[in-house]
Amino acid sequence: xxxxxxxxxxxxxxxxxxxxxxxxxxxxxxxxxxxxxxxxxxxxxxxxxxxxxxxxxxxxxxxxxxxxxxxxxxxxxxxxxxxxxxxxxxxxxxxxxxxxxxxxxxxxxxxxxxxxxxxx
Amino acid sequence: xxxxxxxxxxxxxxxxxxxxxxxxxxxxxxxxxxxxxxxxxxxxxxxxxxxxxxxxxxxxxxxxxxxxxxxxxxxxxxxxxxxxxxxxxxxxxxxxxxxxxxxxxxx
Numbered sequence: 001x002x003x004x005x006x007x008x009x010x011x012x013x014x015x016x017x018x019x020x021x022x023x024x025x026x027x028x029x030x031x032x033x034x035x036x037x038x039x040x041x042x043x044x045x046x047x048x049x050x051x052x053x054x055x056x057x058x059x060x061x062x063x064x065x066x067x068x069x070x071x072x073x074x075x076x077x078x079x080x081x082x083x084x085x086x087x088x089x090x091x092x093x094x095x096x097x098x099x100x101x102x103x104x105x106x107x108x109x110x111x112x113x114x115x116x117x118x119x120x
Numbered sequence: 121x122x123x124x125x126x127x128x129x130x131x132x133x134x135x136x137x138x139x140x141x142x143x144x145x146x147x148x149x150x151x152x153x154x155x156x157x158x159x160x161x162x163x164x165x166x167x168x169x170x171x172x173x174x175x176x177x178x179x180x181x182x183x184x185x186x187x188x189x190x191x192x193x194x195x196x197x198x199x200x201x202x203x204x205x206x207x208x209x210x211x212x213x214x215x216x217x218x219x220x221x222x223x224x225x226x227x
Contacts, residue, residue, distance in 0.1 A: 044218060047209070104152050106169040106211060110163035
């Protein structure tokens, strides 16, 4: 069974940093694109970043470029999101997602989410 | 970036109704379009991928169609468990984007 378990969320002051982790199990982690999707309270889904299987190719939404960095450790079956210079508008539940390819990329597995609150 | 626009933003319907949700892309995305269902307090769940392929385990009352810029999600006969928020998402671009969501409520 595919499992994605996020950790590392919490309360942080504006301008602070946080590192989210996602522990993956039940599949060959190194064979999949992985990513992060967030959802601000009462709002819709926003794609944040994704990373190719080997970690050399990665993409970030414009609103986090230069502040957030996605990375992975295939030996540890883990995905990370380093978040720096946090702003109030980064407050959201952050979901770890697996991207599957079958003629098209899609998010077929989601973690339970971890809440990040940016507030003084 | 590719913008995704869903309509309507909210919808009231009754059990047994046929419901259609529309998603429009700001440029052609071929069939690189997926649909998700989200219930309150839960992670989203994949329903449809590649515009019209039903994800394993999803009831056949859900169907998707379209290509290019215009897509639809149809629920043929609403069941009580279908009241939720639905999102479309494009994967044509490496910069993925979601629609703003359609909240389906009980009439």
